[in-house]
Amino acid sequence: MPGIEKARFGEFGGREVSLYTLTNSNGLIAKITDYGGILTEMHIPDAGGINADVVLGFDTLGPYLERHPFFGALVGRYGNRIAAARFDLDGAQYQLAANQGPAFVNHLHGGTAGFDKKVWDAQTRETADGPELILRYVSQDLEEGYPGTLNVEAAYRLTNDNALELEFSATTDKPTVINLVNHSYWNLTGAGSGDILGHTLRLCADAYTPTDEADIPTGEIAPVEGTAYDFREEKTIARDVAKLPDGRGGYDMNYVLNGNAGEMRTAAVAHDPVSGRVMEVCTNVPGVQFYSAFKLDGSLMGKGGVKYGSSAGFCLETQHYPDSPNNPQFPSVVLRPDETYSHRTLYRFSAT
Numbered sequence: 001m002p003g004i005e006k007a008r009f010g011e012f013g014g015r016e017v018s019l020y021t022l023t024n025s026n027g028l029i030a031k032i033t034d035y036g037g038i039l040t041e042m043h044i045p046d047a048g049g050i051n052a053d054v055v056l057g058f059d060t061l062g063p064y065l066e067r068h069p070f071f072g073a074l075v076g077r078y079g080n081r082i083a084a085a086r087f088d089l090d091g092a093q094y095q096l097a098a099n100q101g102p103a104f105v106n107h108l109h110g111g112t113a114g115f116d117k118k119v120w121d122a123q124t125r126e127t128a129d130g131p132e133l134i135l136r137y138v139s140q141d142l143e144e145g146y147p148g149t150l151n152v153e154a155a156y157r158l159t160n161d162n163a164l165e166l167e168f169s170a171t172t173d174k175p176t177v178i179n180l181v182n183h184s185y186w187n188l189t190g191a192g193s194g195d196i197l198g199h200t201l202r203l204c205a206d207a208y209t210p211t212d213e214a215d216i217p218t219g220e221i222a223p224v225e226g227t228a229y230d231f232r233e234e235k236t237i238a239r240d241v242a243k244l245p246d247g248r249g250g251y252d253m254n255y256v257l258n259g260n261a262g263e264m265r266t267a268a269v270a271h272d273p274v275s276g277r278v279m280e281v282c283t284n285v286p287g288v289q290f291y292s293a294f295k296l297d298g299s300l301m302g303k304g305g306v307k308y309g310s311s312a313g314f315c316l317e318t319q320h321y322p323d324s325p326n327n328p329q330f331p332s333v334v335l336r337p338d339e340t341y342s343h344r345t346l347y348r349f350s351a352t
Contacts (some may be wrong), residue, residue, distance in 0.1 A: 004124045004131045009033050010061030015119045017061055022131040022158040030158045036116035037074030037135050037154050038064060039184050047276030047351040056185035056313045059303050070183040073116035074154055075109040077139055077146045079181025080322040082107040083216045087325035090175055096145035101214040111144035130159040148174035163348040170341040177333045178341050179320040185293055185313030188272035188279060192306030196314050197238035202269045203231035205255035209321050217323050221256055229253055237292055250294025250311060254287050254321050261286040261331055268316050276351040283318035283345045286331045291315040318345045
């Protein structure tokens, strides 16, 4: 039956953690927990109408409380990397938690206790378009080193035209930087079914932001033409991996999306030829991080006791560019008290 169900998922920091199951009129199912805004399950049909869960993750809350590669999480205050874990804003320098890179000198995904490690306040509602979960969190001034008290709202809508829509918004009482990111790992054959190297992918991006050995952008915006990073025409994820520079075993790169930031447009289309499932990603932000999860090594046991090996999933993280606070030539990530941050992403599902 379409609607929303709430169930106890566990406890963290003295607060109960709940799991919310959203079901649309076509039987699609999304499960989200108020711990970290994590998308734990997404069940969609294949070409024969058979549902399968297509996101990597865990069956219970416990593993999400341990170290893991941000499966399904809402990461912030700033998703992705900030070089040297610091930035300047209006003449003041802010030092953030250093938790990534060689000798852990850079800042990654909001720090040591980012938004993915908080219990959010939750509200549910039924709409004409489908069920909706709204999560809210107040990030205090200087939490993880960021200036300003930030009021954040994250809405998850499972629409009756078979899309999962995420809408993030925020306001602040002091100038700050913000880049909220959903970090779901997708496998359109089904979570735990093997690798995604045979999936095809098209990215609506003529350019990308090259990085150094620590995955920090060099500041350049370079054309994808003539490189292994070119996904303007649909190709398998595996096809050009061997052509990547420096012996990289897979993709982990920010793409500069075509079109106008601030307007909804297609960012990517992924297709699994085995199941026929298709996922179109639309967004209003400037970039998308494509990560082929080649760093997974089989040490994490996921749903059903399956270990997630290299390329067991892929991420399409709609976002502002990494290290934008230190690259004024990139689109601004500064949020001021008279402004409202807005980030929308829509994952539309079909099968052929």
